[in-house]
Amino acid sequence: METQAKIYDVAIIGGGAAGLSAAQALGRARRSVVVIDAGEPRNAPAAAMHNFLSRDGMNPLELLEVGRAELVKYGVEVINTRALDTLRNEAGFTISLGNATEVSARRLILATGLKDQLPDIPGLAEHWGNDVLHCPYCHGWEVKDLRLGVIDSAMAMHQAPMFTQWSKRVTLFKGPNKVLAAEELEQLEALGVEVVESVVTTVLGEAGSVRGVELSDGTQREIDALVVMPNFDVDVSCVKSLGLVTQEHVSGIGRHVPVDDGGQTEVPGLWLAGNVANPMAQVIMAAADGLGMGLRVNADLMKEDFDHAVAELRMKKAVV
Numbered sequence: 248m249e250t251q252a253k254i255y256d257v258a259i260i261g262g263g264a265a266g267l268s269a270a271q272a273l274g275r276a277r278r279s280v281v282v283i284d285a286g287e288p289r290n291a292p293a294a295a296m297h298n299f300l301s302r303d304g305m306n307p308l309e310l311l312e313v314g315r316a317e318l319v320k321y322g323v324e325v326i327n328t329r330a331l332d333t334l335r336n337e338a339g340f341t342i343s344l345g346n347a348t349e350v351s352a353r354r355l356i357l358a359t360g361l362k363d364q365l366p367d368i369p370g371l372a373e374h375w376g377n378d379v380l381h382c383p384y385c386h387g388w389e390v391k392d393l394r395l396g397v398i399d400s401a402m403a404m405h406q407a408p409m410f411t412q413w414s415k416r417v418t419l420f421k422g423p424n425k426v427l428a429a430e431e432l433e434q435l436e437a438l439g440v441e442v443v444e445s446v447v448t449t450v451l452g453e454a455g456s457v458r459g460v461e462l463s464d465g466t467q468r469e470i471d472a473l474v475v476m477p478n479f480d481v482d483v484s485c486v487k488s489l490g491l492v493t494q495e496h497v498s499g500i501g502r503h504v505p506v507d508d509g510g511q512t513e514v515p516g517l518w519l520a521g522n523v524a525n526p527m528a529q530v531i532m533a534a535a536d537g538l539g540m541g542l543r544v545n546a547d548l549m550k551e552d553f554d555h556a557v558a559e560l561r562m563k564k565a566v567v
């Protein structure tokens with residue numbers, strides 16, 4: 248394995264909004280920074296990004312391209328590959344990469360995002376991010392007033408009422424086994440949500456355009472878009488040797504890595520930014536989180552640098 252002798256101040260695994268924002272703050276603070284990125288941000292399936300002031304409707308990948316271009320003048324290096332594992336050592340961290348090299352850095356920011364695990368329904372994944380959606384704030388406007396079908400999940404009784412704010416034509420495909428409380432049924436009735444006793448077995452339509460659904464009772468329904476609740480999962484295999492633990496998020500929507508208020512983990516020198524720690528963060532929030540983490544890591548490095556400078560001065564004076 249080829250070894251790079253250089254020890255960066257900071258390595259960042261993940262070049263989404265969180266990782267690139269951390270990199271920009273650190274690059275501008277004159278830190279040597281390397282970003283390792285596999286290039287698969289979770290919103291890549293979506294054609295457009297919303298709720299990012301001044302970038303409304305921009306393609307999610309274009310945002311990252313612009314972000315990467317901005318990093319060049321600050322000397323931030325980007326390596327397009329996957330981080331495989333990370334060891335803690337005297338340098339700080341050494342990360343082995345998918346391109347058969349490794350990099351070392353004094354501090355590490357993990358900004359690897361999360362994975363959306365969709366229900367296993369034929370045809371569903373092809374439409375994910377466009378007319379199969381989970382977040383009304385991201386894409387509710389784009390499906391306003393359309394015929395929306397809510398696929399049953401533990402969050403269905405949260406999603407079905409909520410989406411009536413965007414369309415009055417909401418159908419909940421709850422299936423025969425789910426029992427709704429009298430108040431829940433009353434709320435759905437009051438909001439005009441149709442409740443169907445079958446589950447969706449197939450999504451019909453060509454990629455990019457849902458036409459309808461096939462149901463467990465053998466019938467078909469015309470639907471324009473589907474609301475789904477993926478299970479959020481995090482993959483921390485690139486730091487497996489550091490023993491980082493994942494846990495269920497309090498909201499019940501999946502897993503994340505818990506951090507303290509400052510974004511630091513139990514592993515000294517390892518910080519987390521974006522969806523890997525906070526699954527609820529939208530792009531601008533993940534970016535803000537990355538920026539905050541960049542500043543904290545820089546402060547931590549400064550302390551170490553200042554302590555070294557004082558120790559060196561004392562040594563020099565002692566020799567004289």
Ligand SMILES: Cc1cc2nc3c(=O)[nH]c(=O)nc-3n(C[C@H](O)[C@H](O)[C@H](O)COP(=O)(O)OP(=O)(O)OC[C@H]3O[C@@H](n4cnc5c(N)ncnc54)[C@H](O)[C@@H]3O)c2cc1C
Nearest residue numbers: 261263264265285287288289290297330360521522529530
């Ligand atoms: C379909 C969809 C649409 C969305 N639309 C919107 C929207 O319109 N507006 C909005 O604000 N939010 C939207 N979101 C949420 C948005 O995707 C997240 O807020 C955002 O992506 C979080 O940024 P992040 O940097 O934490 O993670 P990500 O953007 O997921 O970036 C993580 C990066 O780390 C890389 N990575 C992971 N593991 C490794 C590894 N081992 N080695 C190297 N690199 C690695 C990934 O390849 C990826 O490039 C949407 C989400 C989905 C699923």
